[in-house]
Amino acid sequence: MTYRRSSPRRILALWGLGTLLAALVLLGASEGRALESAALGTLAPPSAEAPRFPPWMEAIPQGMERALRTPEGLLTSRTTSGEILAETQTLEMEWHLVRNCRASFDESVALLRRYFLAPSGLLAWRLSPDARGGFPETTPPQTASDAPEGASASVDDLRACRVLLEAEARWQDPRYGALADHVLDALYAHCVQENLLLEGASWQRSPFFGFLRIHRSTTPVLLSYVDLAALALAAERQQIWRQVFSAMLGLSAAGALARDVPAGAFDPATERYDPSPINSINALMHLRALTEVGLVPRQGVEALRREFLAQGTLRDPWGNENVAMYALAAEIFWLAGHPQEARRALDRIGNFRLQSPQNRGLVGYFQEDGNESAWIFDNLLALIAGARLHSVPELSGAPVPTIFP
Secondary structure (H helix, E strand, C coil): CCCCCCCHHHHHCCHHHHHHHHHHHHHHHHHHHHHHHHHCCCCCCCCCCCCCCCHHHHHHHHHHHHHCECCCCCECCECCECCCEHHHHHHHHHHHHHCCCHHHHHHHHHHHHHHHECCCCCECCECECCCCCCCCCCCCCECCCCCCEEECCHHHHHHHHHHHHHHHHHHCCHHHHHHHHHHHHHHHHHHEECCEECCCEEEEECCCCCCEEEEECCCCEEHHHCCHHHHHHHHHHCHHHHHHHHHHHHHHHHHHHCCCCCCCEEECCCCEEECCCCCHHHHHHHHHHHHHCCCCCHHHHHHHHHHHHHHCCCCCCCCCCCHHHHHHHHHHHHHCCCHHHHHHHHHHHHHHECCCCCCCCCECEECCCCCEECEHHHHHHHHHHHHHHHHCCCCCCCCCCCCCC
C-alpha cells in the first residue's frame, strides 16, 4: 500500500485509519493492555528473557555528575558547550521513573517547574543566559518565567506530560497529574491547529503591560517528534485530545507507510509531507514511536534487523556509528520480539566509553583533533534503554499487532 505524499487531506481522511488505530490503542487490544503499557511507561516484551544489565551503565551517572551537572542541578547538553535544554530535563525525569527512583524524580520535576515552565504553561525548549552573559560558566541560567521571550518544542512538552502521567499511575500522587494537565491545557491552546499538533510556539512579554504574545509555530512537524504514547495518555485523560491523537496517529502511520521515501515531516501550511531526507536518529525515533503504541512497522524493523545481523553494526548514511541509534534500536528490537538483537545493540554502546579523567564514565566520541565529546542525549537514551530492557516486567496478553506488510 502506498500513500501519496502530496495528498495529506486523504491521509487525514486517515480519520479512517487514524481513528481505527486510535481505537485499538485507546480501547485496547486485549483488554486495554496497549494503553496500560503506555500509561505505566513500560515496554511489553514478547519474551520473558531480560537482557543482562550492561556493566558500563553504572559508570554513566558518575560521569554525568562530574562533567555535565551545573551548580543549579541541571545538565548541560554536551561536554563542550553550555546549552541547557528541556529535552535533557525531561529525559532525566524519564530515566528516574524507569529506574523507579522517586526522590531523584521529584528533584528533576522541581527543576522543571523552576527553570523551564513558562507563564504560558508551556516549557521553554532552551534556557537563555541573562543580560550579564557568560552562560553557564559565570552566571546562573535565566528561568523561563523571568525571560522576556522564549519558545517551546512540543516534543518536550509531550515527553514531560507522558512521564508525569506515568509517575502518577505508578506512585499514586495526583500532583504529577495536575502538572501534566497544566502543560496539556497550554499545549492544546497554543500548539494545536485543526487537530494537528504543531512543532511548538514562541512568546514575547509586552514591555508595557507584562502580558504574553504567543505565536504558533509554522515549521513542518517532524514525525519523529510525535510522541504517540503521550498523545494516547492525553486522549484517555482529556476528551479534547482524542481527535488530535487520531489525526497524529494517522499522519505518523501514513508517513511510515510511504514506500518510495518514508516521510520525515508534515507541513501544515502546504498540507504536504516534506520530501527532505531524514537522518537516522529521527527515522528510528519515528519507528519507536509507532512501536511503543503497539503498531510495528514490520518492513522497517526487519530492514533494521537484517542490517544489524549482516554487519554487526548500525551506521548512518555517512558510515558513522552512533550511541543514540543503538539505544533506540535496542528498544525497537525488544518491543518487536527480538531480545537477542536488543541485547547486542545495547552492548555495542559499551564501545563508546570515554577514558579521559574529565569524561570517564560517559559514552561519546573521539574527535579528529584527539579530543573527546559526549552528548547528554546519547547518555540518557542509553540509560533509559538499558533500565527498561533490564527491569521491565513481562505483560501477558495478545501479541503486538502489526499493521505494516
